[in-house]
Amino acid sequence: MAYITQYQYYENGGTPPTDANWGSYQYVSLFDVVNNFMLMYQGNNSLVNNEPRYKILFHAKRGIQELNYDAFKEIKVLELNVCDNLRFVLPDDYVNWVRVSAYKDGLLLPLTENIQTNYSKAYLQNNDCSLQFDVDGNVIDTESQIDADRLAGTKKSIYLNQGHMFDGLEGYCCDGEWYFDYSIGARFGLNTETANVNPTFSIDRKSGVINFSSDMADQKCILEYVSDGMENGDNSKVTVNKLFEDYIYAYIEYAILNSKLNVQEYVVNRARKRKSALLRNAKIRLSNIHPSRLLMSLRGQNKWLK
Amino acid sequence: MINSVRNTVLAILNKNNYGYVSPSDFNLFAKQAQMDIFEDYFTAYNYYVVKENARQSGTGYADVKKGIEEVIDMFSEENDLTHDTNNKFFLPSETTTGDDYYFVNKILVVGTPTLEAENVSNKNITMLTSSLLTSPTDLFPAFNQQGNSVFLYPTTIDTQGNVKCQYIRYPKPPKWTYVSLSGGEPSFDQSQADFQDFELPNEGERKLVNKILQYAGMSIREIQAVQYAQAEEQIESNELK
Numbered sequence: 001m002a003y004i005t006q007y008q009y010y011e012n013g014g015t016p017p018t019d020a021n022w023g024s025y026q027y028v029s030l031f032d033v034v035n036n037f038m039l040m041y042q043g044n045n046s047l048v049n050n051e052p053r054y055k056i057l058f059h060a061k062r063g064i065q066e067l068n069y070d071a072f073k074e075i076k077v078l079e080l081n082v083c084d085n086l087r088f089v090l091p092d093d094y095v096n097w098v099r100v101s102a103y104k105d106g107l108l109l110p111l112t113e114n115i116q117t118n119y120s121k122a123y124l125q126n127n128d129c130s131l132q133f134d135v136d137g138n139v140i141d142t143e144s145q146i147d148a149d150r151l152a153g154t155k156k157s158i159y160l161n162q163g164h165m166f167d168g169l170e171g172y173c174c175d176g177e178w179y180f181d182y183s184i185g186a187r188f189g190l191n192t193e194t195a196n197v198n199p200t201f202s203i204d205r206k207s208g209v210i211n212f213s214s215d216m217a218d219q220k221c222i223l224e225y226v227s228d229g230m231e232n233g234d235n236s237k238v239t240v241n242k243l244f245e246d247y248i249y250a251y252i253e254y255a256i257l258n259s260k261l262n263v264q265e266y267v268v269n270r271a272r273k274r275k276s277a278l279l280r281n282a283k284i285r286l287s288n289i290h291p292s293r294l295l296m297s298l299r300g301q302n303k304w305l306k
Numbered sequence: 307m308i309n310s311v312r313n314t315v316l317a318i319l320n321k322n323n324y325g326y327v328s329p330s331d332f333n334l335f336a337k338q339a340q341m342d343i344f345e346d347y348f349t350a351y352n353y354y355v356v357k358e359n360a361r362q363s364g365t366g367y368a369d370v371k372k373g374i375e376e377v378i379d380m381f382s383e384e385n386d387l388t389h390d391t392n393n394k395f396f397l398p399s400e401t402t403t404g405d406d407y408y409f410v411n412k413i414l415v416v417g418t419p420t421l422e423a424e425n426v427s428n429k430n431i432t433m434l435t436s437s438l439l440t441s442p443t444d445l446f447p448a449f450n451q452q453g454n455s456v457f458l459y460p461t462t463i464d465t466q467g468n469v470k471c472q473y474i475r476y477p478k479p480p481k482w483t484y485v486s487l488s489g490g491e492p493s494f495d496q497s498q499a500d501f502q503d504f505e506l507p508n509e510g511e512r513k514l515v516n517k518i519l520q521y522a523g524m525s526i527r528e529i530q531a532v533q534y535a536q537a538e539e540q541i542e543s544n545e546l547k
Binding site: 030044045062233235236 | 355358359424426434437438439440443444445446448
């Protein structure tokens, strides 16, 4: 697409939303990627020829998806209230989570993913434990005990938070020291894996929700996540960071050569190496490692307590 | 050029007393010969592309492919496609665009910017339209061909003036016209309304003579005329290689 004027950039030509073009110069559009590839890398006298544009489009999108998963570092952030149902519905463009935090008293508290499950599906059973079916022969679902307890706030937790199994237990004061009852198999010392006072969560991917422990009720949750960059199917909004532009061309070229008949192995290998090298270069560039940043970290190297 | 071709053909035939070709026969042979040569340009184009890929062709004056491309582009036309119903448009034809198409090079969806629609085979179009990543959109439109029509995708492309086609048309049938007979011979008259010269470049004259000679030789059952023309054609073909 054409370059835009500064007025278009800052004010979108006076058309709302006026911030539509902010930062757009960092990116190259999907349309340009496909168009440039068709023009520069495809055709007579090129390694890739007689390939339909939809194949180029497919590989371009696949490449962009892959970049979005890790290389781009373009983290989306969404804040939602967690109500009594202790549930956070995953965003419509969610692919994977980066961090889940609770926002409380002006502080962002990073939450720990529960190493145990905190949700379950359950089937309705008779007293003899046999299952109950509906007229269509399907087993009847019911609320699981674990979900009911979690929602009621009676589910115990192995984490050192409000729901911990020893939280609120009475102890004995003897000779000025407090002693508490422990179950059989009690352990001494701290299990650091579960030593977190914050609420915990567990992600039910298939159901598309994050289930929280009961102490998260009525709190704000901030989800940092990655998407695949497909912008809900709106091709005009799909973009690639310019640092990765050359990589995308190399990726498309490799993907096509790799699946094409009668392409010599050395040609495929060359394309593969070029693609990998360009990805590495782009990642290094994007990481923005430069001396002044290192200096700030290195200044603290002689401190004993960090 | 048509008169010159005709005179040459008649001269060769008369010189050897093979016979005479009437104007109507000549026009039939001329049309056929022109079509043969026209189609050969596409085969030759591919031949030189393959040579180029094998690094066996040069640049500048040695770039034969470019010359062929220029000849083919002489028949290039760009016209609006006539809308039928929904996303269906008629392909170029005598009735819609004024000329029949030989080869649809590209179909353009008019807009800002004007975009090229991609030709998708009937085998793939159904899968393509149901594909999540690659289904045709306003930015990446597609079309498929059925009979004398094309179907544009996305189906919102459905209005007259929305779709243009750049295509290679067939050359117009040549017609050697005359007005009166003088001394038993028809006299060439290019001012006639239905006069049509050959549309091929001048370098095609020799090929035309040879082709027409072959047809004429067949017509008058003179095998020597056919063989002579074939031999000439072979010599010319060898010169190109």
